[in-house]
Amino acid sequence: MLALALATLVWVLWQRLALLRAAAPSPRWDHLGERLRRLLVIGFGQSRQPRYRVAGIVHILIFGGFLVLSLRSMTLIGEAFSAGYADLGSGYAAVKDWTGVVVLGACAVAAWRRVVVRPARYHDRHARSSHTPEALLILALICSLMLADAAYEGSALVLEGKGGGWRMPLASLLAWVFGAVQQTGGAEQPLLGGIHLAAFWIHNAVLLFFLCLLPLGKHFHVLSALPNVFFSKLEPSGKLKPPSHLEADFDALEVVGVSKLEDLGWKELLDVYSCTDCGRCSDHCPAYAAGTALSPRMLSIKMREAAYAHYPLRGKVVPPEQRPALVGETIGTAELWACTTCGACEEACPVMIEYVDKVVDMRRHLVDDGRLPASLQKPLAALEKRGNPYGKMARKRGDWVDGLAAEASANGNRAVGSDRSEGGDPAPCGKGVRILAPGDTAEVLYFTDSCAAFDPRIQRTAVAFAEILLHCGADVGTLGKDEVDSGHEARRFGEEGLFLALREQNLLAMEQRKFSRIVTSDPHALNALRHDYGVELPVLHHSQWIAESVASGELNMQGIDDGRTYTYHDPCYLGRHNGEYQAPRQILAAIPGLRSVEMERCAGRSFCCGGGSLSLFNEPECERRMGEIRLDMAAAAGAQVVVTACPFCLINLEDAIKTSGRDEHMEVVDLAELVAQSLAPQSAAMESESA
Amino acid sequence: MNIIVCIKRVADTSEAEIVIQRGGQGLEEEDFAWGINEWDNFAVEAAVQLKEQHGGVVTAMTLGGEDDEEVLRRALAMGCDEAVHLCDEAFAGADAWGIAKALAAAVRGRSYDLLLCGAVSGDAGGGQVGGFLAGLLDLPLVALATCLEVGSGNGGTGGVARVRHEVESGLERVVEVDLPAVVTVQTGINEPRYVSIRGIRKVAGAEVQVLDGAALGLQAAELGSAGARVRLEELFLPPRGEGAEVLEGSDEEIVQRLVEMLHQRGGL
Numbered sequence: 001m002l003a004l005a006l007a008t009l010v011w012v013l014w015q016r017l018a019l020l021r022a023a024a025p026s027p028r029w030d031h032l033g034e035r036l037r038r039l040l041v042i043g044f045g046q047s048r049q050p051r052y053r054v055a056g057i058v059h060i061l062i063f064g065g066f067l068v069l070s071l072r073s074m075t076l077i078g079e080a081f082s083a084g085y086a087d088l089g090s091g092y093a094a095v096k097d098w099t100g101v102v103v104l105g106a107c108a109v110a111a112w113r114r115v116v117v118r119p120a121r122y123h124d125r126h127a128r129s130s131h132t133p134e135a136l137l138i139l140a141l142i143c144s145l146m147l148a149d150a151a152y153e154g155s156a157l158v159l160e161g162k163g164g165g166w167r168m169p170l171a172s173l174l175a176w177v178f179g180a181v182q183q184t185g186g187a188e189q190p191l192l193g194g195i196h197l198a199a200f201w202i203h204n205a206v207l208l209f210f211l212c213l214l215p216l217g218k219h220f221h222v223l224s225a226l227p228n229v230f231f232s233k234l235e236p237s238g239k240l241k242p243p244s245h246l247e248a249d250f251d252a253l254e255v256v257g258v259s260k261l262e263d264l265g266w267k268e269l270l271d272v273y274s275c276t277d278c279g280r281c282s283d284h285c286p287a288y289a290a291g292t293a294l295s296p297r298m299l300s301i302k303m304r305e306a307a308y309a310h311y312p313l314r315g316k317v318v319p320p321e322q323r324p325a326l327v328g329e330t331i332g333t334a335e336l337w338a339c340t341t342c343g344a345c346e347e348a349c350p351v352m353i354e355y356v357d358k359v360v361d362m363r364r365h366l367v368d369d370g371r372l373p374a375s376l377q378k379p380l381a382a383l384e385k386r387g388n389p390y391g392k393m394a395r396k397r398g399d400w401v402d403g404l405a406a407e408a409s410a411n412g413n414r415a416v417g418s419d420r421s422e423g424g425d426p427a428p429c430g431k432g433v434r435i436l437a438p439g440d441t442a443e444v445l446y447f448t449d450s451c452a453a454f455d456p457r458i459q460r461t462a463v464a465f466a467e468i469l470l471h472c473g474a475d476v477g478t479l480g481k482d483e484v485d486s487g488h489e490a491r492r493f494g495e496e497g498l499f500l501a502l503r504e505q506n507l508l509a510m511e512q513r514k515f516s517r518i519v520t521s522d523p524h525a526l527n528a529l530r531h532d533y534g535v536e537l538p539v540l541h542h543s544q545w546i547a548e549s550v551a552s553g554e555l556n557m558q559g560i561d562d563g564r565t566y567t568y569h570d571p572c573y574l575g576r577h578n579g580e581y582q583a584p585r586q587i588l589a590a591i592p593g594l595r596s597v598e599m600e601r602c603a604g605r606s607f608c609c610g611g612g613s614l615s616l617f618n619e620p621e622c623e624r625r626m627g628e629i630r631l632d633m634a635a636a637a638g639a640q641v642v643v644t645a646c647p648f649c650l651i652n653l654e655d656a657i658k659t660s661g662r663d664e665h666m667e668v669v670d671l672a673e674l675v676a677q678s679l680a681p682q683s684a685a686m687e688s689e690s691a
Numbered sequence: 692m693n694i695i696v697c698i699k700r701v702a703d704t705s706e707a708e709i710v711i712q713r714g715g716q717g718l719e720e721e722d723f724a725w726g727i728n729e730w731d732n733f734a735v736e737a738a739v740q741l742k743e744q745h746g747g748v749v750t751a752m753t754l755g756g757e758d759d760e761e762v763l764r765r766a767l768a769m770g771c772d773e774a775v776h777l778c779d780e781a782f783a784g785a786d787a788w789g790i791a792k793a794l795a796a797a798v799r800g801r802s803y804d805l806l807l808c809g810a811v812s813g814d815a816g817g818g819q820v821g822g823f824l825a826g827l828l829d830l831p832l833v834a835l836a837t838c839l840e841v842g843s844g845n846g847g848t849g850g851v852a853r854v855r856h857e858v859e860s861g862l863e864r865v866v867e868v869d870l871p872a873v874v875t876v877q878t879g880i881n882e883p884r885y886v887s888i889r890g891i892r893k894v895a896g897a898e899v900q901v902l903d904g905a906a907l908g909l910q911a912a913e914l915g916s917a918g919a920r921v922r923l924e925e926l927f928l929p930p931r932g933e934g935a936e937v938l939e940g941s942d943e944e945i946v947q948r949l950v951e952m953l954h955q956r957g958g959l
Contacts, residue, residue, distance in 0.1 A: 374882055382724075386724055497892065
């Protein structure tokens with residue numbers, strides 16, 4: 001029986017691995033130390049479980065029980081071959097008996113939750129079938145393992161005439177039951193012996209059945225989750241997977257993106273096998289909350305179903321041309337275009353499944369195939385022709401600085417570092433920023449990106465930041481008309497070729513100028529410069545700049561005491577993707593009198609506003625806009641002002657204020673605006689001094 | 692099912708400041724972004740979709756300077772099989788009749804079932820070339836198509852096309868037309884596919900057939916401005932008419948003033 005079961009398990013696993021062997025490469029054998037650390041902390045330590053308190057603790061208890069009892073399970077099998085093999089001493093016997101009690105309790109809670117509590121995340125809006133029966137079957141199997149072992153031990157106690165006492169509560173309980181039955185029913189010794197033997201065989205049979213069942217459903221994760229954590233992506237989540245791990249030259253690629261299962265890397269398929277269907281990803285997904293077609297969990301489930309169907313345990317692999325298209329049929333295009341790449345799903349996943357790379361890879365295929373939402377065609381064409389998605393003239397990119405310069409010269413002000421006025425024309429400069437011509441030097445480069453350069457509302461945040469820079473006496477320049485869009489969103493929408501062209505132009509413009517640091521007020525640009533461009537100089541977000549300046553005492557902020565309550569909304573590409581949660585909060589804390597509260601979904605669990613840049617041109621069909629849902633959360637926290645640090649969060653949330661009729665009682669501001677406002681009296685004083 | 696689709700590269704003047712060259716013969720083009728005429732983009736997509744359904748060869752054709760090759764490459768990236776570039780300095784200054792004559796000369800002798808054009812171009816906006824082509828080639832014409840299907844009909848020998856097209860008074864009608872025929876395409880007839888940067892690069896090496904006036908068998912006197920019977924006298928921005936007023940100031944001021952005016956004059 002053992003040989004048969006193990007052979008079955010190995011055979012099933014081998015069949016399951018067939019797809020992984022046919023898959024694209026995933027280079028995941030580096031940094032073994034860090035991988036081991038993750039395995040211990042996230043895998044064995046279950047560190048991501050307690051985010052959902054009850055479910056997390058229940059899981060930890062069952063998982064812990066698994067670890068303790070796996071030894072028992074193995075020795076019980078050994079017992080079949082050699083009597084006494086399972087006897088590991090009274091110490092272990094007590095530990096494993098108590099573990100049985102705990103696991104039974106945890107299973108009872110889990111079953112209660114499945115049947116009675118039924119949290120919303122257990123059933124996905126887009127799911128065709130419920131996985132509750134499978135979950136209950138597994139719970140039943142676990143319980144029968146516990147009970148069979150206890151019956152085995154309990155009957156032994158009675159037979160040997162011993163008591164387990166408090167050291168073995170479960171076994172003792174059953175021993176007591178057996179004893180009572182024996183006395184009242186007059187049952188005889190052989191019956192008890194039969195129970196003992198039956199319990200032994202039931203335990204072993206259930207165990208082997210369980211093992212063979214694992215790779216057939218969602219409980220594959222029992223085997224695959226630990227390797228999945230070990231091989232998880234070590235790079236920052238904001239760093240995208242390249243179109244190919246084998247060929248660095250994008251133009252030389254035969255195929256771009258993922259159009260069939262085999263185009264995915266083996267690790268990405270291991271992801272799919274490891275999905276526990278727990279629903280945490282979709283529970284955190286803003287697109288799911290907004291009622292779009294997307295549910296990240298279903299991406300995994302549907303891919304797994306396709307994998308099982310096309311790589312069947314018996315029979316031949318179904319060739320790709322005979323399958324429904326992975327992209328477009330199995331996974332709908334509406335699902336793929338609804339993703340904002342915010343990364344909330346990945347942050348929530350207890351077994352480190354990656355979603356963003358898969359979504360982008362499937363979008364790459366769609367773009368290569370010419371299938372793109374019609375509303376995105378114009379902005380992408382404008383990015384190509386004019387370097388910004390709005391179709392504005394490239395030469396006007398620096399105009400906002402010229403505007404400031406005109407204002408400044410009217411006030412008799414000059415930005416620091418604008419010393420080119422000797423001879424020649426003075427460089428246009430406004431507040432703390434000037435436009436750098438090729439060959440110019442500044443200490444810091446302000447990478448504005450398209451939104452701050454062209455959107456009138458966001459220009460105001462750029463102006464506010466320029467004011468702060470002036471205050472700090474910083475020597476800051478921009479690339480002016482030589483800057484083009486960072487291409488961050490173009491890349492994430494799958495247009496890799498366009499991204500590469502934009503990157504080349506920006507890198508050339510940067511090469512022509514000298515500076516030692518880069519600052520940007522757009523987290524998407526920050527992420528692009530850090531992770532897509534591979535710029536070696538330090539790249540700061542304006543919140544980090546301001547926080548530094550506050551800490552060093554360069555910025556003395558007056559109090560803001562308007563009786564309103566503020567809350568900080570974490571932009572996805574600043575927080576989750578670049579790990580900066582503290583700087584903005586430090587700034588808020590440094591403004592005297594400012595009252596701030598946290599939303600329930602804050603920091604790593606922040607809820608995306610609707611997405612950046614090109615996302616503004618791509619509004620997926622939904623029940624409610626993400627921005628409106630986010631405002632509900634701010635209102636629930638008791639805030640009237642939402643402070644953010646990303647131009648697109650500002651735009652999306654301001655729109656949501658209008659569409660939800662909150663004009664009167666809510667406001668959104670950029671961190672830079674808030675800080676500039678709190679500096680206002682002082683800078684006015686300075687201006688009057690200099691005048 | 693062989694299709695020839697005639698396309699044009701035009702300037703995208705949106706967001707650009709319109710500045711007329713001294714002499715009033717053209718626009719300052721510095722700020723323009725160039726690309727395929729919007730209507731022609733729909734015509735190319737229609738041609739490629741028909742090819743995908745029925746097989747055959749799609750040839751994209753344009754008349755213009757060296758830079759205009761860009762739109763042919765784009766058409767190839769969308770799925771056209773061949774590209775023909777009518778390129779000759781002598782073509783400069785041609786009127787719609789001259790353009791149609793050159794195109795007709797290039798089309799003659801080719802095998803085709805359908806000749807597609809955009810209904811109109813975004814720059815000159817004459818909407819004449821398709822009609823002239825039909826006349827020059829003695830082919831039936833259906834203009835402003837909003838739906839296009841081909842099949843074997845009961846009529847002529849070479850198959851037919853069923854075309855839905857716009858007619859006056861906001862009406863549409865469906866007609867059956869014998870092939871070969873000229874059909875001019877209205878926007879919205881389909882959803883043109885996206886052309887990625889990579890898609891363009893992949894066809895960078897594809898051959899584009901270049902034909903000059905001589906190769907087309909046209910006389911110098913027929914070409915370009917020499918042969919043009921419609922000549923540009925002057926280009927100008929329309930003068931401000933009586934009662935027209937341009938509001939100036941910040942956006943807020945303009946909006947406020949506009950609302951006031953609408954109130955005053957009974958617009959609201």
